[in-house]
Amino acid sequence: MSEKKFRKRNYWFNIRKELAPGCGTILTVCSFSIPLLVWVTVSYVPFIWHPDIKLEISADREGVTTVFTAGDRVSKEFFPTFLKGVREENNLVLSARKENNPLSVTRRENIKRLRHLAPLGIANGWLESDEQQNDKKLFELWKGLAEGTLISTEIILNKENLEIIKDNWNVLTKASPDFNLKLYPTEALLKLLPQGVPSNPVYLPAPHEVLSAGWSDFNTVPENGMPTMWERYRHSLTIIFWGFAYSCMLGIPLAILCGSFDFFSKLHEPFIDFFRYMPAPTFSVLFVAFLGTSDAPKIMLVFIGTFFQLVLVIANTTRLLENSLIEAAQTLGANRRQLLTRIILPGILPNLYNDLRILLGWAWTWLVIAELIGEKTGLTGFIDTQGTRYNFDRVFPVIILIGLTGFFTDRLLHWLRHLFFPWTEEARQAPKGLLTRFLLSLNDRNTCFWHTK
Amino acid sequence: MMSNSLELPSYLEQSSAVSARFEKLQNRPVKLKVEDLTKKFDTPKGDILALNNINFQIHRREFVSVIGPSGCGKTTLIRILAGLDFPTSGNVFLEGRRMEGPGAERGMVFQDYTLFPWLSVKKNVMFGLEIKGLGKLNAEAEAMEWLEIVGLAKFADAYPEQLSGGMKQRVAIARSLANRPEILFLDEPFGALDAQTRSSMQAYLLKIWQNVDVTVFFVTHDLDEAIYLSDRIIVLRANPGEIDELIEVPVPRPRSSGQFLTPEFLATKKRLEELIRPPELEQNEVIPMIRLTEVGDEVE
Missing domain, CATH: 1.10.3720.10 (MetI-like)
Incomplete structure (x- = not known):
């Protein structure tokens, strides 16, 4: 005589019926892992959300008071405008230079423009975090990058920026081959273009950052x-x-x-x-x-x-x-x-x-x-x-x-x-504590729904 | 129907043994005396006279039951006697002392068991004894004795929730009797039990009552139960709750379940049925019969 196992239809959704302990455990695990999974996915899969650009190299623009520094986030909509603004400023410098009438700025301004490389130096470990204004070291940095002896691995510089670095280095060495702040050129240097990676807004840090x-x-x-x-x-x-x-x-x-x-x-x-x-x-x-x-x-x-x-x-x-x-x-x-x-x-x-x-x-x-x-x-x-x-x-x-x-x-x-x-009803039933139930369910796989044969 | 076709004696007819027993009972001292008891409930629709002019007395070791239609004030009456409610007027005397408020000398067994769930069965029985000031060891020994009497000694350390309904009620009875009350009130104690458990509990109660010097006042709506257990039955009438009749049960003791079909038993039952449900009322009740579906084989 063959035994026929009674099969329940609609196993998971019965009104006021308790699920088998195994199924309960699965759902308990899910209730924690689903939100975690959502967080992880949104954080690490770029095209799901990532509405911002997190700046790695920043720049400031003429006549704009808001200064963005490396680490700041700008929205994806705004970033092209930002980029375009800096590029236009650079074009002005270049075209003036072509007409043999280079723009001149204060030495101070040029030093500021050179310092934009500092975050990259820190990211690669070439600078300590308190050496952002160490112009001698920055000078070496510009030299290394322009001559190709240093290659940034943490932040991949785009072609345009590499050109800008070489260009600026030419102007710098023309003025003085060695480091001497007083001999820094007054001819306008090019500004580094802002560069960044897609990221989530600052209020949603990724799990590894939080950890x-x-x-x-x-x-x-x-x-x-x-x-x-x-x-x-x-x-x-x-x-x-x-x-x-x-x-x-x-x-x-x-x-x-x-x-x-x-x-x-x-x-x-x-x-x-x-x-x-x-x-x-x-x-x-x-x-x-x-x-x-x-x-x-x-x-x-x-x-x-x-x-x-x-x-x-x-x-x-x-x-x-x-x-x-x-x-x-x-x-x-x-x-x-x-x-x-x-x-x-x-x-x-x-x-x-x-x-x-x-x-x-x-x-x-x-x-x-x-x-x-x-x-x-x-x-x-x-x-x-x-x-x-x-x-x-x-x-x-x-x-x-x-x-x-x-x-x-x-x-x-x-x-x-x-x-x-001990006199209450729950005490006499099987252990109901989440922990106990969880531990029990680890050992007890027979109660799982897929073992109904 | 059946009782009509039989030649039944009058329920007032007693055999000589029964009447001799009642004569002896009458000579015993009065245990409980109820005098002009009235209970009024104030409701928004006006006063309701739940109990009116209740007078009776119960002798020592008598077993008296109260029956009546639902809403006739049976429970109100027993609660007043036990001191859990107060009458609007009238007095209750226990051995001549006027009673006010509940006390250990009047034990009570409720329909819903009312065992203390946080105490083991033994500790439940010990509760009243400890309150009386009995030392723990003495109380424990006595409690075990009572559990032996109700046959639950091996469940002494169990919690009440682990027992069946019948067992719980036996513990409740043991708990009340361990206190050695002068009178034991039982308010439909077996009402929540199934038929088989109920009949064995009735036999149990009779046996315990025969062995213990206790007067019993028993509220029920089960006519068989009332006749089977009691010496006398107080029949209450509803609206207002008054004593309709006080019946001396002519069924001889010792009682057994074999007596359910004796002529005295049936006669008493017939009389109680008449009192609780007057025959003229039955004739007026016409239940319309409408057959919604036909099976088609003309079997009624």
Whole structure:
């Protein structure tokens, strides 16, 4: 007798049906890898987006005040205009030279034009980053490039620019074969043409840029006595810990009283309900005024941000405890105190734990605001400083770190739940923690959908 | 139908053994006395008289059931007796003491088990004992004794969620009885159980009641259950909730499920049916029959 396996049609999309664990794992992995993949693709495949040109060699134009330097981004629409402008200026110089009436400029201007080669020198390692204005070294650079003894490998110079370099070198050596700033020509030199590679806007750095920026930020000790990233991280964690701890210490007892006694509920909850609609950040000025600029107003803001929500949520959780459990305890002789400590508290504990997990997530949101009031500190202080300087490759690692911290504390607390509350139903079912499930699913391939034979 | 075709005795007719038993019961001290109990609910549509002028008394070790149509105030009555609700007027006396609020001397078993899910079965039974001030060791020993009586000793360390409905209710009964209450209130305790579990639970309850000095007040809507278990049955009428009749069950003890078809049992049941659903009401009910599809073989 041949066994016929029951085949389910439409395996993946069933309303309110759980997928097999293997399929769940696949989707869990996908939920992380798809956004990552999008990021990687947009960053490294040039024709998908890349709306800007990141300048490697820059130039300035006559009468235009905006100066672009190497590393700046200009939009693809603007770049040709920019290029054309510089080229026209060069053409003027060349045509004047042809008519034996060369244009003359100040020596200073010529030195400036020669210095445009500096980023290329730095990129190739011929110059240190603080030698942008070392004209002697730059002189050697022009010489090397013009005579072909130096070849730039980091930035491939286009033909036009190579011509310009040779041309300028001729003018330079005509004036003086050796380096002598005083003998620099006053005949107008040509300007290097702007050159660049397609890139994404500055606010979307590529993964490797984010990784390397993060790696160096977290491994270097900043100068001028600023805290290291790990100190900042610890500082942020301290603020969130104390803000949330005070919130719990005061909020949980009050919430349980409100949920248990109508007296406290009617007395406190209307005001709390009103107060929580007043945006906590607007009080920050007040906190700074009476708590100073140290950590106290920050802790206070996390406290205010979470306290009122916490009281209302947990009071409600308390009210959701089945009344019949309280009545049963009463018929067994429990008095009011015993009802609170022996029925209500243990009865709501699993739900209270879950509420706190969710509220802890909110505390992170408040932390970000808290760190910006008074003296900017912690991870957010760093994000703020680097953000205003457009160093988004240094901003993203910190944002990701905050995200990961929140995510993993939540997962850990979720996973610990079944250890704390062995009587709940989930504790008796198969381990449900993401981590455990993930590890299990690595070993267990039989539950995968393609093994249905 | 069947009960009409049989020659049934009157439900008031008692055998000499039964009447002798009732005489003895009457001579026992009064355990619970209910006096002019009234309960009014204020609703936007006006007052509803849930209970009106309820008077009865229960003697020691008696088993009294309350039945009545739904909405007649059975649950309100038992909750007032257990002290979980307050009457609008009237008094409840337990051995002559006026009762107010819940207390350990009046145990209660609810329909939805109400075991504490965070405590093991043993700890659930120990709950009342520990509150009474019994030391942990004594409480544990006593709890184990009670679990032995309800046959669940080997589940002592399990959590309530791991038990079936019938087992949970046995733990709830053990938990109440471990407290040695003067009177045990049961509010439709077997209502959520399937038929087989229910009948075995009924037998269980009778056995426990026979072995323990406890007075039982039992609310149900199941007529068979009421007759099978009780000495007397209070029949409530709805709107307003009043006592319709107080029936002395003429079925002799000890009871067994074999008695379900005896003439006394059937006569009592017939009377209860009449009280709960008056016959004139039944005739007025005409359910229109419309056949939407025909099978075509003319089998009714």
